[in-house]
Amino acid sequence: MSGVISLKTPLSEEVLKLKAGDHVELSGVVYTARDEAHLRMQNEGIPFDPKGAVIYHCGPVIHDNRVIAAGPTTSARMNEISGFLFDKGVRALIGKGGMGNTIRDQLKGRAVYFAFTGGCAALASSHMTLKGVYFEDLGMAEAIWAIELNRLPLVVGIDAQGNDIFDAVRKKSEREFAQYGNR
Amino acid sequence: MKTPDNPLDRALADATFEAYKSAVIRLPPDVLRAIERASVAETNPVARGEYANILKNISVAEELAVPLCQDTGVPVIYLTVPPDVPLTAGLYDAIADGVRRATREIPIRPNVVDPISRHNSNDNTGAGMPAIHIRPGNRLAVTVLPKGAGAENMSRVAMLLPSQVGQIEKFVVETVHLAGGRPCPPLFLGVGIGGTFDGAAAMAKEALLEPVDEMTEYERGILAAVNKLGIGPMGLGGDFTALAVKIKTAGCHTASLPVAVNVQCWANRHATVEVKR
Numbered sequence: 405m406s407g408v409i410s411l412k413t414p415l416s417e418e419v420l421k422l423k424a425g426d427h428v429e430l431s432g433v434v435y436t437a438r439d440e441a442h443l444r445m446q447n448e449g450i451p452f453d454p455k456g457a458v459i460y461h462c463g464p465v466i467h468d469n470r471v472i473a474a475g476p477t478t479s480a481r482m483n484e485i486s487g488f489l490f491d492k493g494v495r496a497l498i499g500k501g502g503m504g505n506t507i508r509d510q511l512k513g514r515a516v517y518f519a520f521t522g523g524c525a526a527l528a529s530s531h532m533t534l535k536g537v538y539f540e541d542l543g544m545a546e547a548i549w550a551i552e553l554n555r556l557p558l559v560v561g562i563d564a565q566g567n568d569i570f571d572a573v574r575k576k577s578e579r580e581f582a583q584y585g586n587r
Numbered sequence: 588m589k590t591p592d593n594p595l596d597r598a599l600a601d602a603t604f605e606a607y608k609s610a611v612i613r614l615p616p617d618v619l620r621a622i623e624r625a626s627v628a629e630t631n632p633v634a635r636g637e638y639a640n641i642l643k644n645i646s647v648a649e650e651l652a653v654p655l656c657q658d659t660g661v662p663v664i665y666l667t668v669p670p671d672v673p674l675t676a677g678l679y680d681a682i683a684d685g686v687r688r689a690t691r692e693i694p695i696r697p698n699v700v701d702p703i704s705r706h707n708s709n710d711n712t713g714a715g716m717p718a719i720h721i722r723p724g725n726r727l728a729v730t731v732l733p734k735g736a737g738a739e740n741m742s743r744v745a746m747l748l749p750s751q752v753g754q755i756e757k758f759v760v761e762t763v764h765l766a767g768g769r770p771c772p773p774l775f776l777g778v779g780i781g782g783t784f785d786g787a788a789a790m791a792k793e794a795l796l797e798p799v800d801e802m803t804e805y806e807r808g809i810l811a812a813v814n815k816l817g818i819g820p821m822g823l824g825g826d827f828t829a830l831a832v833k834i835k836t837a838g839c840h841t842a843s844l845p846v847a848v849n850v851q852c853w854a855n856r857h858a859t860v861e862v863k864r
Contacts, residue, residue, distance in 0.1 A: 425632070425633050427636055463657075464657070465657050465696060467694075472653065473653065473654060473656070473657035474657070475656055475657050475658075478737070478769060480769075500768070500771070500821055501767075501768045501769055501821065501822055502768065502822060519821060519823060520640075521637050521640035521641060521644070521820070521821055522737070522771035522821050522852070523641070523644070523655065523656040523658075523771050523852055523853060523854050524640050524641060524643075524644035524656075525644070525654065525655065525656045525657040526644050526647040526648035526651060526653050526654070526655055526656075527640055527643050527644035527647050528644075529653070530647050530651070557636065557639070557640055559633050559636055559637075559823065561823065569633065569823050569824060570768060570822050570823065572824070573767075573768070573817060573818055573819065573822055573823065573824040574767055574822070576816070576817045576824070577764050577767065577816040577817060577818050578764075580764075580815050580816050580817065581760060581761060581764040581816065584757045584760070584761075
């Protein structure tokens with residue numbers, strides 16, 4: 405792994421230069437959000453400054469104002485409820501498993517999707533400091549937690565030019581499986 | 588909730604707690620070796636980064652004595668019972684007691700809900716949960732296999748035709764293909780072949796306990812076919828989509844061929860603790 409790019413939130417147009425497959429270490433505050441938080445933000449507005457903000461698809465375990473475990477959740481659940489974020493200036497999403505074609509188009513020229521390794525909850529929390537919370541009434545997993553990252557290791561899964569590693573891998577898997585045909 | 592009142596039941600509850608704690612924090616040595624081997628052999632640079640994160644996560648969890656993953660699963664238990672221990676309801680209660688204590692004290696996420704009302708018991712127990720499987724043996728020992736939902740949800744059972752023995756590989760590969768990056772690959776695949784509809788699924792799960800650094804030629808062949816898919820760690824592409832295929836078989840009806848695939852993420856967690864008595 406060579407040439408790790410260091411970035412700090414809030415992000416600017418610098419994300420537009422990132423390429424799918426680039427390794428990035430991200431620092432600064434990010435905001436967790438899952439299904440419920442997205443729906444609430446659509447209806448009531450975004451409770452933090454969305455300009456250059458980063459959304460982390462994560463339902464963390466928080467205990468005594470500390471982040472105990474905070475691995476990524478499956479991003480695809482947010483495929484149809486994320487578009488408004490980019491209109492408001494959000495520059496990146498973090499999650500696992502990639503997202504749909506709609507998001508790939510919405511990201512173009514505006515933002516990127518970072519992948520963080522699924523199951524790495526302990527590693528994630530060792531790079532995190534809790535800074536605050538919004539929508540706490542949604543419960544621990546669904547609330548929006550403001551978390552400061554210290555060089556969290558990520559990879560660009562979908563860039564702002566429409567390159568999508570997950571989609572390319574899905575297509576390869578499709579081709580390989582098709583070889584079984586009707587054998 | 589009542590706590591066990593005889594010494595054997597108390598010791599079993601303690602062993603269940605210890606096994607649960609060990610399982611969610613550190614991986615079995617053979618599983619860790621399989622991940623390390625793949626991390627060295629992997630040629631895709633993005634995948635190599637994923638392995639670096641996975642291995643770092645494993646060492647951070649050990650160092651801080653915290654669970655590897657926030658999905659600490661549902662409790663699947665294998666209890667080995669020696670000839671001199673009577674199989675009583677007390678053993679089941681003792682295991683449930685160990686699970687409740689693990690939930691409180693490790694702590695782990697309460698994941699068990701009623702399947703229809705979705706009400707969470709908040710202690711990881713419920714009707715039929717923990718799922719307890721009894722096996723005869725020489726020593727009283729409890730194995731805890733915490734099963735997370737991401738991979739479990741991608742598991743499948745098929746009732747193939749007796750003429751489709753040659754299609755077993757295709758069914759396994761199809762299962763992994765349909766799952767893509769969702770079950771957090773690189774995977775461990777437990778496969779049950781034969782027996783009955785339910786028996787095949789039970790064998791598939793129990794196969795996950797088998798040593799992953801030994802495989803038969805048949806298992807290796809299926810593993811190679813799975814890895815041709817190129818899904819790689821987290822669906823980001825790579826040389827290894829699965830790290831092991833483990834098969835268990837049982838006699839079946841001449842007119843049937845049940846096949847089950849139990850999908851397991853890279854965190855193939857399980858731990859066994861002998862009950863002190």
